[in-house]
Amino acid sequence: MRRFLNVIPVSEAITVIRGLAVKSVPENVPIEEALRRVLAGDVRSDVDIPGFTRSVVDGYAVRAADTVGSGESIPAILSLKGRVQMGAGTTESLAPGECIYVPTGGVLPGGADAMVMVEYTEAVGDEILVKKPVADGENIIRFNEDFSKGGIVLRQGRRLSAQDIGVLAAAGCTVVPVFRKPRVGIVSTGNELVPAGTTPGPGQVRDVNSYVVASFVRDRGCIPVPYGIVKDDRDTLRSALATAAGECDAVLVSGGSSKDDRDMVAAVIAENGEVLVHGIAIAPGKPAIIGRSGRVPVIGLPGHPASAFIVLGAIVRYLLQDMAGESGTVLVPVIEATLAENIPSTRGREDYIRVELKDGMATPLFGKSGLLNTLVRSTGIVRVPAGSEGLETGTRVEVILW
Amino acid sequence: MRRFLNVIPVSEAITVIRGLAVKSVPENVPIEEALRRVLAGDVRSDVDIPGFTRSVVDGYAVRAADTVGSGESIPAILSLKGRVQMGAGTTESLAPGECIYVPTGGVLPGGADAMVMVEYTEAVGDEILVKKPVADGENIIRFNEDFSKGGIVLRQGRRLSAQDIGVLAAAGCTVVPVFRKPRVGIVSTGNELVPAGTTPGPGQVRDVNSYVVASFVRDRGCIPVPYGIVKDDRDTLRSALATAAGECDAVLVSGGSSKDDRDMVAAVIAENGEVLVHGIAIAPGKPAIIGRSGRVPVIGLPGHPASAFIVLGAIVRYLLQDMAGESGTVLVPVIEATLAENIPSTRGREDYIRVELKDGMATPLFGKSGLLNTLVRSTGIVRVPAGSEGLETGTRVEVILW
Numbered sequence: 001m002r003r004f005l006n007v008i009p010v011s012e013a014i015t016v017i018r019g020l021a022v023k024s025v026p027e028n029v030p031i032e033e034a035l036r037r038v039l040a041g042d043v044r045s046d047v048d049i050p051g052f053t054r055s056v057v058d059g060y061a062v063r064a065a066d067t068v069g070s071g072e073s074i075p076a077i078l079s080l081k082g083r084v085q086m087g088a089g090t091t092e093s094l095a096p097g098e099c100i101y102v103p104t105g106g107v108l109p110g111g112a113d114a115m116v117m118v119e120y121t122e123a124v125g126d127e128i129l130v131k132k133p134v135a136d137g138e139n140i141i142r143f144n145e146d147f148s149k150g151g152i153v154l155r156q157g158r159r160l161s162a163q164d165i166g167v168l169a170a171a172g173c174t175v176v177p178v179f180r181k182p183r184v185g186i187v188s189t190g191n192e193l194v195p196a197g198t199t200p201g202p203g204q205v206r207d208v209n210s211y212v213v214a215s216f217v218r219d220r221g222c223i224p225v226p227y228g229i230v231k232d233d234r235d236t237l238r239s240a241l242a243t244a245a246g247e248c249d250a251v252l253v254s255g256g257s258s259k260d261d262r263d264m265v266a267a268v269i270a271e272n273g274e275v276l277v278h279g280i281a282i283a284p285g286k287p288a289i290i291g292r293s294g295r296v297p298v299i300g301l302p303g304h305p306a307s308a309f310i311v312l313g314a315i316v317r318y319l320l321q322d323m324a325g326e327s328g329t330v331l332v333p334v335i336e337a338t339l340a341e342n343i344p345s346t347r348g349r350e351d352y353i354r355v356e357l358k359d360g361m362a363t364p365l366f367g368k369s370g371l372l373n374t375l376v377r378s379t380g381i382v383r384v385p386a387g388s389e390g391l392e393t394g395t396r397v398e399v400i401l402w
Numbered sequence: 403m404r405r406f407l408n409v410i411p412v413s414e415a416i417t418v419i420r421g422l423a424v425k426s427v428p429e430n431v432p433i434e435e436a437l438r439r440v441l442a443g444d445v446r447s448d449v450d451i452p453g454f455t456r457s458v459v460d461g462y463a464v465r466a467a468d469t470v471g472s473g474e475s476i477p478a479i480l481s482l483k484g485r486v487q488m489g490a491g492t493t494e495s496l497a498p499g500e501c502i503y504v505p506t507g508g509v510l511p512g513g514a515d516a517m518v519m520v521e522y523t524e525a526v527g528d529e530i531l532v533k534k535p536v537a538d539g540e541n542i543i544r545f546n547e548d549f550s551k552g553g554i555v556l557r558q559g560r561r562l563s564a565q566d567i568g569v570l571a572a573a574g575c576t577v578v579p580v581f582r583k584p585r586v587g588i589v590s591t592g593n594e595l596v597p598a599g600t601t602p603g604p605g606q607v608r609d610v611n612s613y614v615v616a617s618f619v620r621d622r623g624c625i626p627v628p629y630g631i632v633k634d635d636r637d638t639l640r641s642a643l644a645t646a647a648g649e650c651d652a653v654l655v656s657g658g659s660s661k662d663d664r665d666m667v668a669a670v671i672a673e674n675g676e677v678l679v680h681g682i683a684i685a686p687g688k689p690a691i692i693g694r695s696g697r698v699p700v701i702g703l704p705g706h707p708a709s710a711f712i713v714l715g716a717i718v719r720y721l722l723q724d725m726a727g728e729s730g731t732v733l734v735p736v737i738e739a740t741l742a743e744n745i746p747s748t749r750g751r752e753d754y755i756r757v758e759l760k761d762g763m764a765t766p767l768f769g770k771s772g773l774l775n776t777l778v779r780s781t782g783i784v785r786v787p788a789g790s791e792g793l794e795t796g797t798r799v800e801v802i803l804w
Binding site for chain 2: 031032035036046047049050051052054056058084085086087088089090103104105106107118141145146147153154161162163164165166167168169170172174190191192193196197199200201202203204205206207208209210211212214215216218219232258259260261303304305306309333334335336368370371372373375376398401402
């Protein structure tokens with residue numbers, strides 16, 4: 001039994017965990033349910049957008065050439081041919097010297113190539129005085145200037161935002177191909193654990209990890225599948241992991257807070273598969289395990305919720321993202337702030353320090369990493385890279401928001 | 403009919419819209435459904451956390467005084483009294499010169515006040531050689547050091563994150579008091595609009611706003627209630643708004659892209675209630691309306707999706723946040739970047755410019771604000787404050803992520 005883990009850098013752990021990811025299969029969902037889902041294919045528009053040259057202002061459709069040289073004192077005088085109705089086409093066509101009223105969003109008639117805003121005009125009977133010249137193309141959006149029929153509007157691998165959903169609607173994509181949400185099995189181990197609805201007896205603590213891990217997984221667009229609390233017993237654990245791996249796309253086992261228990265988790269994973277990583281140069285979170293059961297990734301998280309949470313955020317999120325089919329860089333939201341106190345660190349290890357953000361200052365919440373209260377008091381975390389010996393007061397840092 | 407709106411600053415619009423917010427009523431949900439909901443009351447722990455003084459390392463519980471002066475060459479020699487089992491209490495008590503093995507997370511026996519990590523010890527039969535002194539309290543978390551029984555763990559108004567859910571579990575709060583999700587009615591107006599599932603005819607465009615607004619509302623923890631497309635007809639709109647205001651906690655009407663239609667939306671709102679704001683110094687988004695029907699806020703959004711989206715993000719979000727019961731500052735996730743091109747702006751107006759983020763550089767996507775393609779190509783937006791005449795190339799800016 002090894003006392004010391006074979007610790008690898010965070011970047012290497014990320015490479016290993018991403019190597020285990022199997023992309024989820026596609027399914028179709030109605031557009032109303034597509035928000036925050038990941039596109040499983042490129043989406044093309046079934047129409048030209050816009051389908052006609054349209055005005056972006058209220059005013060008069062003109063031939064730009066007719067307005068050349070016009071001004072407040074020498075207006076161009078155009079003859080008004082009528083008005084375009086919203087939501088209808090127009091068969092009108094402008095001859096030189098003519099104009100037609102078009103509301104914002106309305107169709108430009110044939111012959112017109114620009115819009116004059118109503119503010120720069122004056123109506124005198126059937127004649128419109130134009131007091132400002134416009135250039136060809138001014139105040140209009142041309143036919144298919146936004147998207148062409150058959151052109152790709154959104155690409156596979158994109159997690160759909162609110163405005164993306166709008167573009168899908170514009171493109172006529174009301175049934176959306178998305179990747180199925182990965183199912184992630186969640187197991188908590190530990191003889192000391194009791195369910196949250198129970199009052200802990202002597203030496204017992206409530207199972208917090210099942211809830212934290214499930215919430216993290218749900219936040220990232222996966223479906224958490226809870227398998228409850230498993231006693232630190234080899235047979236029980238083996239059977240729980242086999243069930244979870246059989247029913248899910250990945251399994252997250254937390255606990256084994258003591259070395260013996262961690263070793264047992266690693267041993268059980270190895271029995272039915274392989275342990276690829278046992279020990280990561282990250283604090284807190286060092287004793288994390290990356291393994292697999294068949295093709296199903298099985299990840300061992302530290303027993304303490306605060307440590308488990310850091311490993312989830314720094315490493316496991318890449319697995320979930322790849323399984324969900326999300327491509328490209330997923331931006332991690334941060335707020336820049338000035339460090340209010342020194343953060344000491346150890347070279348060769350990525351340190352994640354909880355900080356409280358106030359008025360642009362980030363105050364480290366040192367205390368014991370085992371406490372939950374600093375987890376909820378903190379606004380986010382500051383990462384101290386492995387190559388650094390710490391950060392000094394006054395340094396500008398990026399606070400990774402929880 | 404006014405041609406020019408009575409335009410007010412963004413900050414004033416926010417004050418007005420927040421003044422209309424009525425906080426939602428509380429309901430109880432199981433902890434499994436509480437993620438991202440907003441706490442409707444303070445939550446107290448029903449137990450001390452931890453309920454016993456526990457070890458945070460694998461090693462030996464000791465009296466710290468017994469280890470004073472110990473070192474590699476002059477170890478303290480302690481007599482091993484046994485082992486504490488995980489998940490069980492202990493009635494053992496340490497006399498001077500004694501120690502007990504305690505795994506991580508285990509109960510400290512009476513008399514012990516610190517833990518020595520197993521790495522700094524050597525077992526010789528029933529004697530343990532301690533090669534490093536520990537201080538009183540080292541490597542332990544004391545009884546109720548994290549939270550006290552009856553103490554507040556999370557306060558009303560907090561939107562529950564993954565780690566918050568963990569703390570609720572630890573505190574025994576498995577049925578969680580949260581504010582009911584506000585119901586937000588969504589109406590799209592415009593004779594030119596057709597449903598997304600339809601192919602637009604001449605002069606018609608697909609209704610994009612219903613989808614964008616519903617997604618925005620859902621992203622902020624509210625329930626979108628769609629009322630479909632309403633023709634630009636006073637009676638139809640009056641009836642649709644009355645229905646929506648009767649069934650929802652707020653109503654968002656989009657469209658009226660032309661001045662006449664906007665004026666009609668404002669007129670109909672005024673008939674059954676009040677128009678408080680018509681025109682905001684924001685670009686795009688200027689013609690927005692803030693009004694009410696009885697106590698129900700009714701907000702008029704610009705007809706173009708891109709403009710509507712800016713008004714939602716800059717102003718309407720405060721209404722939704724207050725209705726949802728969320729208190730305190732809601733941090734807007736940003737990424738700092740260097741501006742790749744000048745952004746010209748007009749003093750007295752807040753400008754929101756879409757930018758594409760790449761390798762730390764933010765490139766403005768100018769083009770026409772009416773295009774959807776810049777909305778999906780952009781990573782986020784840069785805000786140019788009302789007091790500024792623009793931002794220069796090379797300026798460090800905060801990109802507000804979509």
